Structures are given as structure tokens and as C-alpha cells.
Amino acid sequence: MIRGVTLALAFTAIAMVSLASPAAADHQRARVTLSATPAAKVEQGYLISAICRLVDGKAIGNATVKFYDVVELFGEREMYIGSATTDASGTATLLYLPAQVGTRRIVARFSGSEHVGSVESRLTLEATVAAPAYHAETPGLAIFSTRVPYAVGVVVLAVWALIAYAFISTARGVKTGARIRKGDTA
């Protein structure tokens, strides 16, 4: 009886593997080749191209590739910078202007499709152009808010001067009075 059950379980396991295997076999391996070139206009940054092909060299068209920049923000993390769809030659292109110059690590990720497995590629980019620093629009009351602290500073200095005057003039008055004989008019 026990032997029969064991045999049945073994057959079931083999059947499950054989059902799963064709699906895994359907997922073909792909590879992404990542490259970066300066954009036509320097101030536009870099043209990042990801070419997605199957291992046999066949281009993967109409696939979405997501691009990330690896940044340091409370530890290392990927900052999403955009996505692009591959054309007939399997090429997805993204125009990227980094926030800072220097070494950027770019990641391109294709999350796979029904028949193609997921894949990613990394690229180190030495960025020499970057987006200009962000400047908030000057608020209408800025004319006051930038000057008020200095006006307050002047008031504070005046108060300190008044305290010093009260103290020093009293001390001097008392000291001077000490040199006058009692009963004399000071």
C-alpha cells in the first residue's frame, strides 16, 4: 500500500516537472547592450541606447526598457530616469541629462515578456555636462524676506548698544560721583 502511494507521488512529481519545463524552455535568453553618446546639442546631455537582442542575435522589437541612474541617497539606490520602447532593430533610446557631472552608473532593464526572460545591463558614464542647478521661482515677498533679517539685525545691535549705554553710563556716573565729595553738586 505504502509502496503504491510512493509510486503515485513520484509520477505526480515527474508530471509537474514535465508540465513546467516546456514553459521555462519557451523563455528565450536575451541580452542588452548599453552605450552612451553625447547628444546632438551638448546641453541636452547623453543619448543612451539599449540594444535588446536574443542570444541568437534576433532583435527584440516593441519591448519597454527602463533606465535608472544609481545614486547615493541614504545608501545606494536606483533612481528611475525614464523608459523607451525598442524599434525593429531592438534599439531603445533615451535622452538623459544627469543632475551632476562626474561618474554616473546607468542601468537598463528589460523586464521580459511572455517568451523572453528579463535582462539588464550596466554602463559607467563619465558625464561632463549636467542639468543646471534648480532655482526656485523668486516669491513676490522675497524683497521683504531677504531684507527683514538684516533690519532685525540692526534693531538687535541698537538694543545691545542701548544696554551697553545704560550700563556704562551708570557705571561711569557712579565712578565719577565717587570722586566728588559728599554734599557737593555733581
Next chain:
Amino acid sequence: MDARTHAAYVERAMWQIGKGGLRFWGSVAMLGAIVLFGLYAYVYQLQRGLGVTGLNQKVSWGFYIINCVFFIGISYGGAMTSAILRLTGAKWRAPLTRLAEATAVAALLVGAVYPIIDLGRPDRVVNLLLYPQVGSPVIWDVVAISTYMVASVVFLYLPLIPDVALARDTLGASAGRVRRTLWRVLALGWRGTAGQQRALRRGIGIMAVLIIPLAVSVHSVLAWLFAVTVRGGWHSTIFAPIFVLAAMLSGVAAVILVVAALRAAYGLHAFITAKHFRYLSYLLIALGLGYVYFMISEYLTEGYVAEETSGAVLEALFVGQYATTFWTFAIAGLALPLVLAALPGRFAIARACVASTLIVGGMWLKRFLIVVPGMADPIMPWDWGRYSPTWVEIAITVGSAAAIPLLLIVFFRFFPVMSVHEMEEVEAPAEQAHAPAPAFAGGAE
């Protein structure tokens, strides 16, 4: 001996100078032990970090900021009481001004330390000076408190000059070398000449005028630290005036308690009478009613609109998790003491003391109700924060509260407890009030 003679003034104002005794040393030992335990708790916090407190990511302001606002408020009340009474020429002020001014300085010394305790890393206070942000109320708070501290010390010192000279002339020979040197240096050669009197009156006058806007500015800047944020219960246009009034209310209550305690300790019954407590109670009632009006105005306008954040905080105060504390403050810490102080009849001193104790406690609770619910209210869609102080915060709070009477006891061991000069000046007939040099003031000659 007639209580209104020069000899009586001198005897009562100075008998405690340099004298020890069991009561003095007992008080110093008891208060010193409490202060030392508070210091131990602070060192413990310094070694282990703010993690030993109940402060957390959501409620990052707790007892320390409450105490900062509370003690600076008490200081403010002391200085304002003295300044207003001087400027209005209230004659009954004479035996009280020294006590009020000394309380102001002692409470300020304690309150000003709290932002540093709250930092956890006290060395980082240097960053405030190295990288000041002139657009931030924090830097102006430092400026306001330090300016007010210097002004308070000068305001305490100037009226002290004739009394220090009196101590020099009266007790000089019998006093120790430290006291003799201290009095000689601080008296600046005071002999009570007409020129000296004039210079002193002018100096005190300037400081009395200056200390009022200064104290207002300190508490306003402190209020703006809260009000310029978008937190519920904090972002209010009435916050600065309500802070100023709260400070005056708690400050006058604290002055009543200090006056009552030192009256009993130094035997000043002949000089500080029920009349003084009645007048101070009137001040307390006026300030209390003003505070009630401001509070209703704040809660009515915020509650009627009930914006998402302020509405949630008001709900927590009136019917939610802080309702017990809020109604305890409103009834026992505000309404009851005002009724007690306003009642006519006997026991004026006892009633004033009970009312003041309740107000001081109530105003501390009010600061708790401002700081903690405002912090606990989640601005993001999240749970309310929770805050329970640990023994470290309680020990530091109690230790700092004990530091105020300790500082006062030590101060009055070196300096007269009442201003003899002022007592004689207000008691003198009008034509003599500006006469040169009372006889005793030039006794060194």
C-alpha cells in the same frame, strides 16, 4: 523697633548675608542633591544619547522644549513685574523688585540651557554660530535669549549698586575677604552723591523701558518657532501674543510663590504684607482673564474652520486622548485659581499662594498641551505619535526646577534680599525723594 526705620530695613535686608545655620545648609543640601541627580541624569543621557528619553521620531519635542518655554516664561514674568511696577511708580513694589529680578535671572539661566539639553549632542550648538541661517527663527531665538539674559543681569545689577555699597559699609569689616572684594568691586565706589543718584536713576529707567519689549520679543520669537510651521495647533497668528500673556501669567504666579517663600524664610513679614499679595493677585486675575480671552479666541477661530490638522488636534484636546490633561489645566490650572485669587476676605496670602501654585502647574500643563499634541498629530496619513517621558527627562526637569531656589538662596547669601535704597526712596516725602545721599549711603567716609 519700628519696621519703617533705616536700621530695620538694613537689619531685615541683610541679616541672612553670610549666615549659615541648619535651615540654610539643610535647604542647600536638599536642593543641591536634587540638582545633582538631575545632572547625573543629563550625563547619563550624554553618554547614551537621546534614546534614553521618551522622544521619538514622531514626537521629537517633549519635556525639554516644554521646560524651555516654561522657565523662560517665568523669567519674563519676573522681569515684567519689576519693570512695569517701576515705570508706573507703584510704591508698594519696593520690597518685591529685588526678588522679582533675581527670580527672572535664575529662571532664565535654567530655561536657556534646555535647547542645548534637547540637542543630545551639545557640541552641535557651535553649528548654529558657524552656519547661521538668518531666515530661521532658531538663530533669532538664540539672539533674543542672549540679549534678554544680558539685559536681565544688568537690570538686576543696577538697582543692586547702592545696596551692595550698604553691605560694604555695614558688614564690610565682619564679612569674609571674598564678600568684601565682591562688594567693593560691584559697588563702583557708590557714596550716594547727587550725581551718582542721577546716573543710577537714568540707567535703571532705560533698562526698565528696554526690558519690556525685550521680554516680549523673546517670547514672541519662541512662539514663532512653533507658529511658522504648518503643524496643527501651532500655525496660529495669535501664538506670539498668547505666549507673551502665558509667560506673564506664570511669571507673576512664580513671583508670588518666591515672595511668599522668601518672606517666610527671611522674616520679611513687616515689609511684605497681605497688601502686596492682594495687589499681585489683582495682576494675576487681569492676566488670567486676558489669557482666557486669547485662548477662547484661538480655539474658536480654529475650531470653527476645523482644518484637517488643527481640527484633529482640537479634537484630541477637547474629547480625545489629551482631554483629561486639557480639562485639568482649564479647570484646576486656570478657572479655579482665578476664582480663588478674586475672592474677597481673609487668607489673602494663602489664597494667592494656592492660586499661584495651581497656575504654575497649569501653565506647565498648557505648554505640554501645545508641544506634544502638535508633534503627535501626523501630518502624513499615519498613526498618532506617542510620548511618555522617561526617568531621565523627569530627573532633569525636577533638578532644573530645584536649581532656581538654590540659585536664589546662594545669591541672597551674598546680596541684600530687599532694596533698602528703593524702600527709603519710595517712603521719602516727594521733595526729599531726589535729595542727595541718604546718610547711611556714605558711611564709608
